[in-house]
Amino acid sequence: MTFRELYRSIYELLKKSGTDSPESDAMELVLHFTGMNRVSYLINQDCQAEPEIVNMVCEAAEKRSEGYPLQYISGCWSFMDCELLVGEGVLIPRDDTEVCVREVLKYSWDSPLVIDLCSGSGAIAIAVARNIPGARVIAAELSDAAFVYLEKNTELNGVGGRVVPVKCDIKKCYDSYNDGSFDVIISNPPYIRKSEIPSLQKEVRCEPEMALDGGEDGLDFYRTIAEKWVPKLKSGGIIALEIGEEQGEDVRKLLENNGITELRIVKDIQGLDRTVIGRRSHYSKTDVH
Ligand SMILES: C[S@@+](CC[C@H](N)C(=O)[O-])C[C@H]1O[C@@H](n2cnc3c(N)ncnc32)[C@H](O)[C@@H]1O
Numbered sequence: 001m002t003f004r005e006l007y008r009s010i011y012e013l014l015k016k017s018g019t020d021s022p023e024s025d026a027m028e029l030v031l032h033f034t035g036m037n038r039v040s041y042l043i044n045q046d047c048q049a050e051p052e053i054v055n056m057v058c059e060a061a062e063k064r065s066e067g068y069p070l071q072y073i074s075g076c077w078s079f080m081d082c083e084l085l086v087g088e089g090v091l092i093p094r095d096d097t098e099v100c101v102r103e104v105l106k107y108s109w110d111s112p113l114v115i116d117l118c119s120g121s122g123a124i125a126i127a128v129a130r131n132i133p134g135a136r137v138i139a140a141e142l143s144d145a146a147f148v149y150l151e152k153n154t155e156l157n158g159v160g161g162r163v164v165p166v167k168c169d170i171k172k173c174y175d176s177y178n179d180g181s182f183d184v185i186i187s188n189p190p191y192i193r194k195s196e197i198p199s200l201q202k203e204v205r206c207e208p209e210m211a212l213d214g215g216e217d218g219l220d221f222y223r224t225i226a227e228k229w230v231p232k233l234k235s236g237g238i239i240a241l242e243i244g245e246e247q248g249e250d251v252r253k254l255l256e257n258n259g260i261t262e263l264r265i266v267k268d269i270q271g272l273d274r275t276v277i278g279r280r281s282h283y284s285k286t287d288v289h
Contacts, residue, residue, distance in 0.1 A: 029070075034057075050135070067201075087193040098127075099274045101127050112184055117170045117186075146211070177232045187241050
């Protein structure tokens with residue numbers, strides 16, 4: 001079988017199974033297992049593929065046709081200027097999350113101390129460290145599986161000295177930090193309503209439930225962050241949270257009630273509410289001792 005025939009056969013399989021973007025997924029699978037880039041594929045497409053390669057590509061295409069994420073097959077994914085290892089047990093970073101990071105990058109910073117709550121693969125923490133000179137970032141994550149990726153990604157992206165992975169439950173570990181410690185709190189926490197999880201796309205249901213489950217109303221983590229973590233921000237510090245498209249007003253109110261001002265809801269590229277950002281008031285009630 002030639003590489004072109006191999007591509008064609010898995011493209012047909014993915015198309016028949018209703019997989020989104022069957023052309024690009026089929027091409028990604030062929031390139032991943034052959035180690036070719038697009039140019040070498042075009043040059044070699046009429047050469048014979050080794051039987052072992054054919055088997056590996058066909059097995060992976062079968063899994064993909066059943067809804068297994070392409071990113072878990074390839075084992076890596078890019079986020080902004082970072083290359084991240086991903087696999088079962090860690091959330092695949094989404095382009096939407098750039099909105100939150102880019103809002104933070106718009107401020108002018110002088111070696112800020114940042115905490116990324118619910119860090120997962122480390123996408124946010126690493127992008128912040130790479131794009132803000134001198135930033136030091138604590139990356140807090142509870143899942144054992146995700147933590148392995150977080151540690152590896154930190155090293156792979158050359159920010160090992162400036163991103164510090166910390167394994168902790170953000171619903172409990174806030175007392176480990178003094179009030180007024182951080183210049184920035186940033187987070188993409190789990191925010192899907194528990195009842196919605198069974199109806200999510202097949203691909204998303206392959207991702208860890210712990211990365212998705214935001215409790216009955218999806219707001220559990222925002223409550224913890226607003227009540228327990230906002231006091232850890234310096235006066236004048238910035239908080240930026242990714243949100244689900246219908247959570248903007250609820251999250252805005254939670255932050256407002258806990259001393260955050262200058263609140264803005266920022267939309268993603270599709271025009272959906274995606275980030276709430278604000279500044280800890282210089283005269284917050286949490287300053288009064
Ligand atoms: C929506 S994912 C975001 C991952 C990453 N920040 C990103 O944007 O790709 C949420 C992450 O929160 C982690 N998590 C869930 N509960 C947690 C807790 N109580 N404390 C710390 N991390 C938690 C999950 O394991 C998951 O990695």
